[in-house]
Amino acid sequence: MNVLLTSVGRRSYLVDYFKEALKGKGQVVGANMFGNAAGMVAADIPVITPPANHPEYISFLADVCKKYEIGLLCSLHDLDVYMLSQNQQWLADACIAHTLPTAEWGRISLDKYECTRLLEHHEIPVPKTMVSMKGVLEAIRNGEIRFPLMVKARAGFGSLGLAKCQNVAELKAAYSAAADQALASGSNQYIPLPEDAMVLVQEAVSGREVCVGIVNDLNGEYRAHFACEVKTMRSGESDWAVSIPRAPHEEIAKKFSNMTGHLGIWGVDFLEDDGTYRAIDVNPRFTGDYPFHHLAGANIPRALVSWASGNDAPESCYSSTPGIAGFKDLVPKAVALCKE
Structure with a gap:
């Protein structure tokens, strides 16, 4: 089975995680509108795409999926997620597994105000x-x-x-x-x-920032959640973080899972306010926090590959050891750029 990661951008680490999950029994196709991105260099097959809002974007991806026999699609950017969530019937018709939100949740999660109001309605604390x-x-x-x-x-x-x-x-x-x-x-x-x-x-909430990754299987059923405390940010993403115990966030993770019925892993950002965790952002995709969950023992790429192949995911995919600190390193590399 081959995996397509759309808007792969800088997420070369996710490309590597999926390569490891496939164990040589499939390839990772990286799609991006710019060829000079780390994720494109790391991919087995890089494909330069039109912008996500281009009228031919969906048909272009459909051709890519057919050409490379894609069995699983994951989108890694908010605007790309939104566009694909509004046009996903072609994936069902082609029997391609995916982690996209419903059209409604694609819209709600992009509109931070409407999302905040909905979370509040479901008694999830927000500022x-x-x-x-x-x-x-x-x-x-x-x-x-x-x-x-x-x-x-x-x-x-x-x-x-x-x-x-x-x-x-x-x-x-x-x-x-x-x-x-x-x-x-x-x-x-x-x-x-x-x-x-x-x-x-x-x-403003002055407490620590906690990112919770909430995992459902491809039937929308809760499977696990992970938590990390963000120590520093860079370019709008977590840069340093440490894994923390999951138990304090179990109730809200399961409530969120039941509310969305989503597929795959979603990231929810919280700020601690005198013991109350207030949600400040919902990301219906792998987020920049995922590698810290992975370093602590999780392996959601392997779980997704297993589910998309019609198998159960190993229980080890849901592991998490508290106290594992990590950071995103910058390692310059010389590469041949992708050509249009």
Whole structure:
């Protein structure tokens, strides 16, 4: 069986994890709109694609799947996930296993405000969240929301527009900058939003950041969860992290699994607030936190390959040892670039 990783980008480590999971009985096809990406160099077969919002993107991927006999597809970027989630019947028709969210969850997870409201409805704690600058300023005057406040793009990715504000002047400047960044990113082409509601404002939570990876099988049934504490970030992703005990997060992980019925692994980011973990982001894909779960003993690529092959995943795939610290290393390599 061959595996297709779309929008593979810099995730060369995931390519390697899937290669190890396949044990020489299949190849990893890396797809990306840019050939000079680490994941493309690591892939057995690199394929340069049109942008995810190109009208021929889906038909292009369908041809790639047919040509390389793909049995499993995983998307690794928010906008790519969204586009594929809205157009996935062709995967079912071709009997290709995948880890895409439903069309509804693809939209909800990209819209951080709607996602926050849905989590709150299901009694999953979240920070107080607003989108209207006028409403935020009124709430500040009324004492309903207090500084410090966090600002970020409502439909962003990679910490787009993220800023911490201590007063109204900083808030207004950050809000305007985040709106400009959101427009420049093109995310508004995927989910059109009113110009006065493109930015998210949340009460800042000062506690530690915990990332929980929640794993369902390809039937949407809960199988495991993992947790790590993020120590430092770089370029919008976890850079240093340490695995932590899973038991404190079991109830919320199972609640989330039941709520979404998702396929594969999703990453949910939490901030600790005096013992309460408040969800700040939902990512319906492998996230930049996954390698820290892998270093601690998990092996979700192997589980996915097993499930897509019609087999049960080994219990060892769900292992996790607390206290395993890890970091993402930078190792320069000389390579031959992919050609268009």
